[in-house]
Structure formats: C-alpha cells, structure tokens
Amino acid sequence: MAAHDDASSIGFGIIGCAAMTSKFCRAVSFLSLAKVTVRAVGSRSLDKAKEFTKRNRLPPSVMVYGSYEQVLEDDGVDAVYLPLPTRLHLEWAVLAAERKKHVLLEKPVAVDVAELDLILEACRSNGVQFMDGTMWLHHPRTRKIEDIMSDPHHFGQLDLVHSTSTFAANKEFFENNIRVKPELDVLGALGDLGWYSIGAILWAAGYKLPSSVKALPDVVRNSAGVILSCSATLYWEKPQQEGGNKQPITIATFHCSFLASLSMDLEIIGSNGSVRVKDLAIPVDEDTASIEFTPRAKFAELHIGWDTKPEKVSVPTELPQEALMIREFTDIVRRAKISNGEDRAESKWPEISPKTQVVLDSVKRSIDNGCTTVHTLNV
Amino acid sequence: MAAHDDASSIGFGIIGCAAMTSKFCRAVSFLSLAKVTVRAVGSRSLDKAKEFTKRNRLPPSVMVYGSYEQVLEDDGVDAVYLPLPTRLHLEWAVLAAERKKHVLLEKPVAVDVAELDLILEACRSNGVQFMDGTMWLHHPRTRKIEDIMSDPHHFGQLDLVHSTSTFAANKEFFENNIRVKPELDVLGALGDLGWYSIGAILWAAGYKLPSSVKALPDVVRNSAGVILSCSATLYWEKPQQEGGNKQPITIATFHCSFLASLSMDLEIIGSNGSVRVKDLAIPVDEDTASIEFTPRAKFAELHIGWDTKPEKVSVPTELPQEALMIREFTDIVRRAKISNGEDRAESKWPEISPKTQVVLDSVKRSIDNGCTTVHTLNV
Incomplete structure (x- = not known):
C-alpha cells in the first residue's frame, strides 16, 4: 500500500520552494513516526523543484512538479504548505481548499482581512482545516507562560505587554527579498515581524481585540513604499471600576523592524508578577527555551535589593516548534481524513488568524493615515 | 580636631527623616574611610529626630535638631541631604544653598522645571554643588552599558529604548504615602518612578532632548488627582537621510505605575546589538548587577535558532550604588572646600537633572491635556 493510500498517513504538497520551505521539510523529517511525509513539491519551474528536492535530500518517492496546479491535482496530497509571497495567498489557498486540501499557510496570511476571510470561507465550505504558520504558539514554552499568567496569586491582572520583533537585514535582502517588494508582499516588516508581535500581544490578552490602535511616527518605508520599520500602541478600554484606582x-x-539588531522580546507585566521572553518567535536554542518569571517581587528592606529574584524557567521541547506545529495540524487533518470529514475542523486556528490580521490591518491603516487612532472593530 | 574642622572631611546635614533617610545613613556608614559622616539630623519634631538617630544607630557625636533651620545653621554641616516631599524642595534647597551648603536632593527634584531652575540658580550663585539622588547613574554597571553602546560594531545606532518602572503598592501606601498626596507630591508615579524611566531614556539617548512627547491613554489617578500609573512615548526627529531607508x-x-508588580526593565536596541537590564534603578542584588548583551546576533541557518546567544555580563560593585553616589558628590564638595571655592562645581549633574524634569513636565502636560503631543522645547 502506498503511503498516500494509508488513511492514517498524511502527505504534504509544497507549493513554492521559498527559503522557509527547507525548514518545513526538515520539520516534517522529524514526523516520520507520525506518518507525515512530503508527498509533492511544486514550483513554477520544474528545474527549481528538482533542485529543491535534491538539495533538501527528499526521497525519490516525492513527486516533483513544474506547476502549483499539479500539486493540487495529486490525490496523494492531503494538505498543502503555502510559503508563497503574501499577494499569492488568496489565489492558491482558495484553489487548494476547493481541491479539498487542508491549508497550512505561512504568515502573513493575507494582504488584508478581507482576503483572509475569503480564504477561511473557502476552507470552511470545503471542510478543510486552516492553520497559519505561527510556530511559537506550538512550543511548550507558550503553554507554560499561559499557566503562569493564569495564576492570580503569582501573576494577576494584565497591566502591560511590550513586544519587539526586529532583525538587521542585509543589502541583499533590501534589494531582492520578496518581503520588500510591493508587488509580492505589501506589508513588509509589519507583516513579516509585526505579525509575531501583534499575535503575541493578542495571545497575552486572551485574544480580546483592542478597542483601538495607533501607529507611532517612527515609520520607515523603502522607495517602493514598503514598511521597513514601525511601532504601534494597542489600547483596551475597560469599564471604570469603583474607587477610581483601577x-x-x-x-x-x-516595534518591528528590518533595520535593528535581532530582538524578539516579549514583556508581560501583571499586577502580581511578570514574565519575560527574549526569543519569542524563534528561540535561541532549538531544544529548550527559557522564560524569566518574577512572582510577587518586592524591594528588600531599605530598598537595597529585591526580596525575590527573577527565576529562569527552562522548557525543553521534544521536537522543534515547527514540527510540533505540523504535528498538531496533521493530527486534525488525520481525524478529518479517517472520519471522512465527520470529525470537524478545529475552530481555534481559523479564529485567531483573522484577529491578528484585523489588528495588523488597523496598524497599517493608522500608518497610512499619518498615525491616527484606528478603532479596531471598525476595520 | 573635630571632624568638621578637618577640611578634607565632609559632614552631612539631614533635613527630614523620611524612610529613604535610613538608606542614606547606611550608605554614609560605608564611607568612613572617605571621611564622610552624618553631622546633623533635623526634623520638625526633636523627638522624631532623636528616635531616628537612635533607630539608625548614629553615633552620639551627631547633632540632633528639632527644626530644619538649625541644620542649616550648623557650621559643621558642609552638605545637606534633602529627602523631603517634593513640594518642599524649592524652599529648603534654596535656603541650604544660600547658607553655602552643597545640595544632594532626592528625586523627583521639583514640582516643575521652573522650580528646579530656581534651585539650580541658587546653587550656582552660591557656589555649591547640586546633585539629584538618582543612584543607578553611579553604579559601575551604568558605565559598562555606556561602553557597550559606544561600540559601533557591537551596538551601533540607537533604534529603540523601552523602560518600565513599576511596583505594586499596598493599601497603606495608597492611604498614607507622601507620593500620593497632592499637597506633598503632585507628580505621583510619574515623579517617583517615571523619573527613573525618563532619566534612563535620556541617558541612553546621550541626553539629547526628544523633539516631542505624548502620553498614552492608560492614565490612572487617585481621587485626589495624583497620577498612579501612566505611559508615554518620546520622539526624536532626525534629518531624513539619503536613500530613504534610515x-x-x-x-x-x-510605563510607570504603582499598580503593577515590581519591574525596572530597560531595553535598548541598536542597529548591531542590544542591551537589557531588568533591575535598573535598584539592582536585585546589592554587590553585583547584570546586563544582558546581545551583539550582532543573526538567525542560525534555516532559522532554527540564533547564531549568537545573549550573554550575561555581571558587574560587581565595591560599594552600594548610593554610597558611590555620595562618594562622588562628596569628592566634589571636598575639592570645593579645600580650594575655598576655587575648584568649581561639577556641571554635569546640574545639567542632566533639568533635562529629566523638562521631559517629565512635558509628559505631565500631555496627560493634563488629554494625551496630546507636547513639543519638549516649548515647555
């Protein structure tokens, strides 16, 4: 029986041989016991697809196609991984869904939430799972931070979230990368890096949308108008409580930027404790990631130190975070496949992606309007 | 010869027995070899002054006064330490300067920069040294960060500074502390904690004043109108460079707050490296303080980690930071005393305090005006 005939095995079709696709293939290689394989690789150029397959040492059983269409026509393909430039997501994600392929879509998922809604509707109406490629959400560290934040005694009420997602791109990036080409990716650093920061903030806020957002005036664009660096504030209005002290x-x-040194800070301050991570989206080390947790610290007597030291919490991971993401995705796909669609798609993933996109759109609108306040729910 | 007759010894007069005064006395006790002593303690109540002297085990040689005036009249007092409520700073700092006493003034130094200018003018015209009580500026860690930031290869151009100064005050604080009483300290958390954040940001920016500031709308006041929590952004406009990518x-x-758990984060991101400190104003440990420094980090191949790990730089200190502050202050005072005023006051300290105050005033004005943009140079 061929792998794709086994209902419990999941074959991926790759649509586009972007740089991140190699990372995807490596992650899949960790999941052979979970019966997840790369079934097909498609590029607009057959030579490029062949070269990619060879360079990534994919087995000869992998189908190699010189078009994206052929990947979607392959019955052995259960799900597609789409690392295409953002502007191509709508077309190919919708086509994949219509061919009943489950969709693992790289971030930023769409040019705007209107396009994303079309993709999600296509997935919904065709009964396929949607998930965006935000890997850190699948790292066990993320669960650990959720545990910490759910402790009223050691964390308490959310006070402040601050996030940075920056790296210093080189000359080659600014000249050739798809993320700075308006015809390929209109969102630039806001889409590529801001996606992480906005997603992290929403996650920390329990996915409650902010009332409004406001870009800060440190916006930098390249000569083609693509955002290279920007910052924003997000506000949640709360009912005023009695006493006036709340x-x-x-x-x-x-802050997200292609123009600053590598940083992926997430600082979450609560009423009773705080949590810091310095490498949110991509941990410094692959096998373990750390959290700095400071529960209920006070100044020592005379204010000559702290009575509680920030503690380092290390969270090992059995698999790289992208492999965990793919495993989570394919577990859902497998249930749907085995049950012949009776087992419904997991609603969490198609629910959180548009929230991130709505806030991202709002920040972009604020930037485009000269850093005005944009009410998120009006987008 | 009495201590105060020795030109190289410096006698401090304490004006007000606030909680922080005990910390001051402890710091002075580290400086006996440097011939720095507490000469006199003055309170509006003689009993309170006596009780303070006893509780802090000050030697019997210390003069104890039931008024602030008597401290200023004591010829053995070379310099005063003023931990009074902010609203009393103008009166007592000016009186001290007029009595030719050097002035070590607790932060926040004044209600506004107009008052501070009067204090500084009194110090200048009377030839006495002024220094504010910002202790962290004197910690050797601060010099170390300056060294790191001056390295163009490993730090580069300043991209972003983010600072938090928060602690969770208790019920007793909100009911009785001078920092939440408008008749004593009108600046609340902005003066007490924001002073540290604003000072740190200015220090990181080489004391270049921002073009403008803007408070964020998360302002909380108590029923008397004192700020308990607030946030702000500071902007520096730079000439647009050729190429448009700068x-x-x-x-x-x-963000500064009496309503959130203890945090003293300072994050400084440069074009080539970044620096983080988690305990800026008061280090977790008294004898050593750490910096997290990340020079020239890039993603590892395939973006499965970082090629450079953030490194922890530990900076030991021979003395507590407040003792280093007092030593630096009294070294200047001693030079002035020995030279009979020929050796001029150190201009650095009276220059940086009003810069912090101007920005603080601007943030307060922004808050009072409903979070409008305030151009700093117009304050």
Whole structure:
C-alpha cells in the first residue's frame, strides 16, 4: 500500500520552494513516526523543484512538479504548505481548499482581512482545516507562560505587554527579498515581524481585540513604499471600576523592524508578577527555551535589593516548534481524513488568524493615515 | 580636631527623616574611610529626630535638631541631604544653598522645571554643588552599558529604548504615602518612578532632548488627582537621510505605575546589538548587577535558532550604588572646600537633572491635556 493510500498517513504538497520551505521539510523529517511525509513539491519551474528536492535530500518517492496546479491535482496530497509571497495567498489557498486540501499557510496570511476571510470561507465550505504558520504558539514554552499568567496569586491582572520583533537585514535582502517588494508582499516588516508581535500581544490578552490602535511616527518605508520599520500602541478600554484606582485602559506596545539588531522580546507585566521572553518567535536554542518569571517581587528592606529574584524557567521541547506545529495540524487533518470529514475542523486556528490580521490591518491603516487612532472593530 | 574642622572631611546635614533617610545613613556608614559622616539630623519634631538617630544607630557625636533651620545653621554641616516631599524642595534647597551648603536632593527634584531652575540658580550663585539622588547613574554597571553602546560594531545606532518602572503598592501606601498626596507630591508615579524611566531614556539617548512627547491613554489617578500609573512615548526627529531607508524618527516608550508588580526593565536596541537590564534603578542584588548583551546576533541557518546567544555580563560593585553616589558628590564638595571655592562645581549633574524634569513636565502636560503631543522645547 502506498503511503498516500494509508488513511492514517498524511502527505504534504509544497507549493513554492521559498527559503522557509527547507525548514518545513526538515520539520516534517522529524514526523516520520507520525506518518507525515512530503508527498509533492511544486514550483513554477520544474528545474527549481528538482533542485529543491535534491538539495533538501527528499526521497525519490516525492513527486516533483513544474506547476502549483499539479500539486493540487495529486490525490496523494492531503494538505498543502503555502510559503508563497503574501499577494499569492488568496489565489492558491482558495484553489487548494476547493481541491479539498487542508491549508497550512505561512504568515502573513493575507494582504488584508478581507482576503483572509475569503480564504477561511473557502476552507470552511470545503471542510478543510486552516492553520497559519505561527510556530511559537506550538512550543511548550507558550503553554507554560499561559499557566503562569493564569495564576492570580503569582501573576494577576494584565497591566502591560511590550513586544519587539526586529532583525538587521542585509543589502541583499533590501534589494531582492520578496518581503520588500510591493508587488509580492505589501506589508513588509509589519507583516513579516509585526505579525509575531501583534499575535503575541493578542495571545497575552486572551485574544480580546483592542478597542483601538495607533501607529507611532517612527515609520520607515523603502522607495517602493514598503514598511521597513514601525511601532504601534494597542489600547483596551475597560469599564471604570469603583474607587477610581483601577486602570481603565490597558496598553500594549510593539516595534518591528528590518533595520535593528535581532530582538524578539516579549514583556508581560501583571499586577502580581511578570514574565519575560527574549526569543519569542524563534528561540535561541532549538531544544529548550527559557522564560524569566518574577512572582510577587518586592524591594528588600531599605530598598537595597529585591526580596525575590527573577527565576529562569527552562522548557525543553521534544521536537522543534515547527514540527510540533505540523504535528498538531496533521493530527486534525488525520481525524478529518479517517472520519471522512465527520470529525470537524478545529475552530481555534481559523479564529485567531483573522484577529491578528484585523489588528495588523488597523496598524497599517493608522500608518497610512499619518498615525491616527484606528478603532479596531471598525476595520 | 573635630571632624568638621578637618577640611578634607565632609559632614552631612539631614533635613527630614523620611524612610529613604535610613538608606542614606547606611550608605554614609560605608564611607568612613572617605571621611564622610552624618553631622546633623533635623526634623520638625526633636523627638522624631532623636528616635531616628537612635533607630539608625548614629553615633552620639551627631547633632540632633528639632527644626530644619538649625541644620542649616550648623557650621559643621558642609552638605545637606534633602529627602523631603517634593513640594518642599524649592524652599529648603534654596535656603541650604544660600547658607553655602552643597545640595544632594532626592528625586523627583521639583514640582516643575521652573522650580528646579530656581534651585539650580541658587546653587550656582552660591557656589555649591547640586546633585539629584538618582543612584543607578553611579553604579559601575551604568558605565559598562555606556561602553557597550559606544561600540559601533557591537551596538551601533540607537533604534529603540523601552523602560518600565513599576511596583505594586499596598493599601497603606495608597492611604498614607507622601507620593500620593497632592499637597506633598503632585507628580505621583510619574515623579517617583517615571523619573527613573525618563532619566534612563535620556541617558541612553546621550541626553539629547526628544523633539516631542505624548502620553498614552492608560492614565490612572487617585481621587485626589495624583497620577498612579501612566505611559508615554518620546520622539526624536532626525534629518531624513539619503536613500530613504534610515529611520527619520527614533522612539522610546515607558510605563510607570504603582499598580503593577515590581519591574525596572530597560531595553535598548541598536542597529548591531542590544542591551537589557531588568533591575535598573535598584539592582536585585546589592554587590553585583547584570546586563544582558546581545551583539550582532543573526538567525542560525534555516532559522532554527540564533547564531549568537545573549550573554550575561555581571558587574560587581565595591560599594552600594548610593554610597558611590555620595562618594562622588562628596569628592566634589571636598575639592570645593579645600580650594575655598576655587575648584568649581561639577556641571554635569546640574545639567542632566533639568533635562529629566523638562521631559517629565512635558509628559505631565500631555496627560493634563488629554494625551496630546507636547513639543519638549516649548515647555
């Protein structure tokens, strides 16, 4: 029986041989016991697809196609991985869904939430699972931070979230990368890096949408108008509580940039404790990631130190975070496949992606309007 | 010869027995070899002054006064330490300067920069040294960060500064502390904690004043109108450079609050490296303080980690930072005393305090005006 005939095995079709696709293939290689394989690789150029297959040492059983269409026509393909430039997501994600292929879509998922809604509707109406490629959500560290934040005694009420997602791109990137080409990816650093910061802030806020967002004026664009660096604040209005001492508004701030040295800070301050991560989206080490947790610290007597030291919590991971993401995705796909569609798609993933996209759109609108306040729910 | 007759010894007069005064006395006790002593303690109540002297085990040689005036009249007092409520700073700092006493003034130094200017003018015209009580500036860690930031290869151009200064005050604080009483300290958390954040941001920016500041809308006041929590952004406009890829504006953000768990984060991101400190104003440990420094990090191949790990730089200190501050202050005072005023006051300290105050005033004005943009140079 061929792998693709076994209902419990999941064959991936790759649509586009972007740089990140090699990372995807490596992650799949960790999942052979979970019966997840790369079934097909498609590029607009057959030579490029062949070269990719060879360079990534994919087995000879992998189908190699010189078009994206052929990947979607392959009955052995259960799900597609789509690392295409953002502007191509709508077309190919919808086509994949219509061919009943489950969709693992790289971030930023769409040019705007209207396009994303079309993709999600295509997935929904065709009964296929949607998931965006935000890997860190699948790292066990993320669960650990959720545990910490759910402890009223050691963390408490959310006070502030601050996130940075930056790296210093080189000359080659600024000249050739798809992320700075408006015809391929209109969102630039906001889409590529801001996606992480906005997603992290929303996750920390329990996916409650902010009331409004406001870009800060440190926006940099390249000559083609693509955002290379920007910052924004997000506000959540809260009902004023009795006594007047409670915070009627919670804020979050973020900064994303192709023009600064590598940083992936996430700082979450609560009323009783705080959590810091320095490498959110891509941990420094692959096998373990750390959290700095400071529960209930006070100044020592005379204010000559702290009575509680920030503690380092290390969270090992059995698999790289992208393999965990693919495993989670394919577990859902497998249930759907085995049950012949009776087992419904997991609603969490198609629900959180548009929230991130709505806030991202709002920040972009604020930037385009000269850093005005944009009410998120009006987008 | 009495201590105060020895020109090289410096006698401090304490004006007010606030909680922080005990910390001051402890710091002075580290400086006996440097011939720095507490000469006199003054309170509005003689009993309170006596009780303070006893509780802090000050030697019997210390003069104990039931008024502030008597401290200023004591010829053995070379310099005063003023931990009074902010609203009393103008009166007592000016009186001290007029009595030719050097002035070590607790932060926040004044209600506004107009008052501070009067204090500084009194110090200048009377030839006495002024220094504010910002202790962290004197910690050797601060020099180490300056060294790191001056390295163009491993740090580069400043991209972003973010600072938090928060602690969770208790019920007793909200009911009785001078920092939440408008008749004593009108600046609340902005003066007490924001002073640290604003000072740190200015220090990181080489004391270049921002072009403008803007408070964020998460302002909380108590029923008497005192600020308990607030945030702001600071902007530096830069001349647009050729090519359009350079950042025309640098931003900094800060959050200060009596309503959140203890945090003293300072994050400084440069074009080539970044620096983080988690305990800026009061280090977790008294004898050593750490910096997290990340020079020239890039993603590892395939983006499965970082090629450079953030490194922890530990900076030991021979003395507590407040003792280093007092030693630096009294070294200047001693030079002035020995030279009979020929050796001029150190201009650095009276120059940086009003810069912090101007930005603080601007943030307060922004808050009072409903979070409008305030151009710093117009304050």
